[in-house]
Amino acid sequence: MVRSLFNRLCLGVAAWLCGCVVQPTTPPPPAVIVVCMDTLRADRLGPYGGSGRTPNLDHFATQSVVFTQAFAQATETLFSHAVMFSSRYVSELGPMDYRFVAPKDTPVLPEVLSMYGVNTAAFVSGGHMSEAFGLDRGFGRYTVVKDWGSLFHTAPAALGWLAEQPKDQAMFLYVHGYDAHDRYLKPTPFGFSVADKKHRGPGERAALGRSATTRIMDGLLYNRRQFDQVFDISGFRPRSVSKIKDMAVEGRALGAIPFSAADEEHIRGLYDGAVSYGDAWFGLLMSGLSAEGWLDRAWVVVLSDHGEELGENGVFSHRMGMGPQLLSVPLLVRPPGGTVGRTVDQTVGLIDLMPTLLELFGATLPAISRGRSLLDVWSSPKGAIEDKVVFxxxxxxxxxxxxxxxxxxxxxxxxxxxxxxxxxxxxxxxxxxxxxxxxxxxxxxxxxxxxxxxxxxxTPLFTGEAGELDEERIRILQMGGYWGQR
Amino acid sequence: MRVFLYILLSGCSVGPWAEEAVLTRSLSTLTPRGDGAVDGAAYSALAYAAPSFEAVDVDGDGRLGPAELHELLRTQDPLSFDGLGPRRPFTPKRWSQNFNTDQGVRERRAVLLFIRAELLNQKPGAAVASEAELSQRALSVEDSDRALFSLRDIYLSHNLRFALELTP
Known part of the structure; x- marks a missing residue:
């Protein structure tokens, strides 16, 4: 009797174990979370030569594939995102000014994913990402948490949304914050973690106000001028830098204030404090993802839409130049569960984001796309991709x-x-x-x-009609210091 | 056993992405040595429009800890933490208030007189408003704008280069 019971028990346990082992399992559909840290220069991160200002991103890099030669296709948030979401160049999509509207006749990433049944959402910091510029097209949910805000605003909102999402569905989440964007001064204790709080000089003024740093040019702060009085009509570089400089230095005619090297160093320090601040919030976002089990489930992509010039060409801005400070961006990809961190040194572009994610979700890439999938990094025997020139x-x-x-x-x-x-x-x-x-x-x-x-x-140029520079756009641009306030 | 199960299941208490681990890493960015030891003196050097160290150091151990850093991060909105508050919309009335100040008048007058002097330097005898008239016109924003445009027109009429690109 006892033996019979024992045999039955053994058989039962064996059957249960076999069931466990041979039970066919279907991998869950992909889930992808993209974190865009606006205006973050690549060279601030450890794998790109940084010096310890971004410990959480550096830790993330140890679990990720790091693309060391990743470049943006535009230097402003609006245009760079239009490229990322469409895999086409801005010149194909519209005029590169604030009449630009994300194209309605070009398939965009969230739209294609939605067609494949992917649950899509974005939590963004408005500004150039506001609905007025059309980047919301195709998302199932698109929330502007705060205009010109940071991960402080968007990370908790994104985590709140994620907590309500089933983990067995295909999901794409985009989280965006202007943490490293001007104004660089961020809350205690990060604001002056690099810059000296006791510094006195015109560099202090650049710490306050949304558009102050973009009015630094060639060692001068055009403190009380509107863009249209200092810059050329497109709102960018003045037509004659030397002339304006002479006028300002000799006559202080434009109210320009000369900057010292210490002032410029102070501004760079404020930027670095902002980078550490963004890194802390990125860490908290990762902590939330970990606690909810998403890090074992989802791919996490970290990138920046463009960098920032920090005095290299006389300016503190991302509107004018085309150097590596602006175009070299971080791009890190962490597969579910993480991987042994490694670097990929072939040249890639943010224009490759859409093809990569579409392949990941098993979706067809629109024929008109200019980028290429980077998934060969995982699937090719050597773990490499072809080198390529990007623009x-x-x-x-x-x-x-x-x-x-x-x-x-x-x-x-x-x-x-x-x-x-x-x-x-x-x-x-x-x-x-x-x-x-x-x-x-x-x-x-x-x-x-x-x-x-x-x-x-x-590459054909855009020939359609531009959007309208309406009051709503101007209001948003003014808030961010992208438009004169008269 | 219960504790072990809790740690195993909660996921948020251990591991490299536990909140404490994240914040400990962030603390390392706050001191020049990278040791993350932010005491009262170090905090004072960093603090800006923020609670005093006594208010922040909740556990009273004399150092800024991960939980205390979290509280600072959670409670300070980067758009308004400096006490300036959210920016008010810029209305014509505010423009007028801001620029019809003594400093605004001085600045506008300096611009007009400088450009006048530049012009006469390049084209002696040019028909340009007197210093007194330009000083008078600097009193209002609208008048000084008009004066600026008329100075530009004189520049252009003499085929001189005008450095500023003005938009009406």
Missing amino acids: AEGAMGQITAMNNAKGLTFGGLPWSSPQLTELLGTARLDGPAFEAWEGTDEDEAQTLRSALYRWRKE
Whole structure:
């Protein structure tokens, strides 16, 4: 009797165990969380040469694939996101000014994912990401938590939404914050964690106000001027820097205040404090994801839409230049459960985000897309992808080709000019129309120039109608210091 | 056993992404040595429009701990933490209030007189308003704007380069 019971028990346990082992399991559909840390320069992160200001991002890197040569295709939030969401260049989508509206006739990432039944949501910090600019198209839920806000605003909102989502469904979540954007001064204790609180000088003034740092130019702070009185009509670089500088220095005529090297260092310190502040909030977001079990379930992508010039070309801004400080961006991808951190040194672009995520979700990439999937990093035997030249377009009409930390910018004519390709092909490489990044030799510049020429020749320009610069857009732009306030 | 199960199941108490681990890492960015030891003196050097160290140091151990840092992060809105509050919409009335101040008048007068002097330097004898008239026009924003445009027109009429690109 006892033996019989024992045998039955053994059989039962064995059957249960077998059931456990052979039970066919279906992997859950993909879940992806993209965290965009606006205006974060790549070189502030450890894997990109940073010096300990971003311990949480650096820890994230140890669990991720780090793309060391990732470049943005535009230097402002609105345009860079339009590229990321459509995998097309801005010049194909609309005018690169604030009449731009995310295109309605081009498939965008959230829209395609929604067609495949993916649950999509975004928690963003408004500004250029507000609905007025059309980047919300295709998302099942799109919440502007706070205009020009940070992860302080969006991370808790995103975690709150995630807590209500089933984990067995395909899901795409986009979280965005302007933590490293001006104004750089962030709350205690991060605001002055690098910059000296006791610093006295005009650098202090740049700590306050949304548009103060963008009015620093060539060692001068144009403190009380409106954009249209200092900058050229497009709201960017003044037509004659030396003239304005002379006027300001000799006559203080424009109310410009000379900056010392210590002032500039102070501003850089404030930026670094903002970077650490954003890193802390990123860490808290990861903590929330971990606590809710999402880190074992979801891919997490961290990126920035563009960098920031911190005095390198006389400005503290991301509107004017096309250098590596602006175009080199962090791009880190952590698969579910994490991986052994490693780097991929081939050149990639943010334009590759949409193809990568669509392949991950098993969705078809629209034929019109310009990017390529980066999933070969996981699927190819060598874990590598092909190297490739990527391009960027600037708000002042410049175009840049980039490969392996080398870059060449052409600014001889705006990219919208019909004579562009002709001049691209004929202008002297050492003339004023071209500017090579530091470390780019003549042969490399020539290769990049050929790539620019081919790319521009093959990529059609936008010919449709621009959107309207309505009152709502101007209101949002004014809040962020992107528009004169008169 | 119960404690072990709690740790195993809760997920939020252990591991590299536990809140305490995250905040401990962040504390390391706050001191030059990177040791994260923020005492009262170190906090004072960092604090800006924030609670005093005594108010922040809830457990009274003389150091800013992870939970205390979390509280600072959670309670200070980066858009309004400095006491300036949310920015008010910029109305014509505010514009007028801000720029019809003594400083605004001085600044506008300086601009107009500087441009006048520049012009006469390049084109002696040019028909340009007197210093007194320009000083008078600097008293109002609208008048000084009009004066600025008329100065530009004089520049252009003499085929001189005018550095500022003005938009009406």
